[in-house]
Amino acid sequence: xxxxxxxxxxxxxxxxxxxxxxxxxxxxxxxxxxxxxxxxxxxxxxxxxxxxxxxxxxxxxxxxxxxxxxxxxxxxxxxxxxxxxxxxxxxxxxxxxxxxxxxxxxxxxxxxxxxxxxxxxxxxxxxxxxxxxxxxxxxxxxxxxxxxxxxxxxxxxxxxxxxxxxxxxxxxxxxxxxxxxxxxxxxxxxxxxxxxxxxxxxxxxxxxxxxxxxxxxxxxxxxxxxxxxxxxx
Numbered sequence: 046x047x048x049x050x051x052x053x054x055x056x057x058x059x060x061x062x063x064x065x066x067x068x069x070x071x072x073x074x075x076x077x078x079x080x081x082x083x084x085x086x087x088x089x090x091x092x093x094x095x096x097x098x099x100x101x102x103x104x105x106x107x108x109x110x111x112x113x114x115x116x117x118x119x120x121x122x123x124x125x126x127x128x129x130x131x132x133x134x135x136x137x138x139x140x141x142x143x144x145x146x147x148x149x150x151x152x153x154x155x156x157x158x159x160x161x162x163x164x165x166x167x168x169x170x171x172x173x174x175x176x177x178x179x180x181x182x183x184x185x186x187x188x189x190x191x192x193x194x195x196x197x198x199x200x201x202x203x204x205x206x207x208x209x210x211x212x213x214x215x216x217x218x219x220x221x222x223x224x225x226x227x228x229x230x231x232x233x234x235x236x237x238x239x240x241x242x243x244x245x246x247x248x249x250x251x252x253x254x255x256x257x258x259x260x261x262x263x264x265x266x267x268x269x270x271x272x273x274x275x276x277x278x
Contacts (some may be wrong), residue, residue: 101138104133104273105273108128110265113158115212125265129157130271136184149184150183154178155176155177177206198235205226205227
């Protein structure tokens with residue numbers, strides 16, 4: 046399990062490096078993109094058009110920290126893994142003339158959330174099943190570049206997941222439901238490929254707080270990563 050986690054994190058950083066390199070390549074060719082896609086489009090007063098403004102939709106894929114817990118004998122029995130998540134986003138944002146940007150987003154995602162915990166010595170087997178999640182959040186950032194075609198931003202998103210849990214122990218079989226509302230946060234970068242198609246990547250973490258609950262493990266704060274596209278309407 047530990048080696049598999051290291052492999053996934055290594056892949057995450059590798060893809061992120063490729064993503065950042067692609068941003069540099071795209072930045073190097075921005076003049077051609079601007080001419081081909083009318084990014085010369087200055088307003089009558091000479092100001093550059095606000096690009097990261099209005100409604101947008103998008104899709105991204107990446108790794109997210111997935112975990113769930115079953116409540117057994119006053120103990121929250123947790124299982125955790127990093128899983129690939131495909132997420133679709135719709136939102137609205139406002140870019141101000143001083144280059145500041147704010148926005149709101151709604152998300153819907155798919156993932157393989159079927160986790161399992163087996164403890165033969167305790168005659169215990171737990172199956173955690175889920176494959177969808179929803180979320181909502183805010184973004185805030187600053188637009189960079191002489192053509193104002195790069196957005197560096199931070200994000201905070203509440204992600205909601207609900208797991209159906211099947212528990213088998215020495216007493217028999219029974220079910221539970223685990224509903225989570227998790228705060229995910231991080232930073233990201235978005236850059237124009239064309240006037241309406243943008244490349245976007247994020248890297249972040251998860252706020253983990255179980256309060257006074259006793260848990261069987263300490264959940265690792267693994268890195269979340271995503272890369273995808275945005276269509277600016």
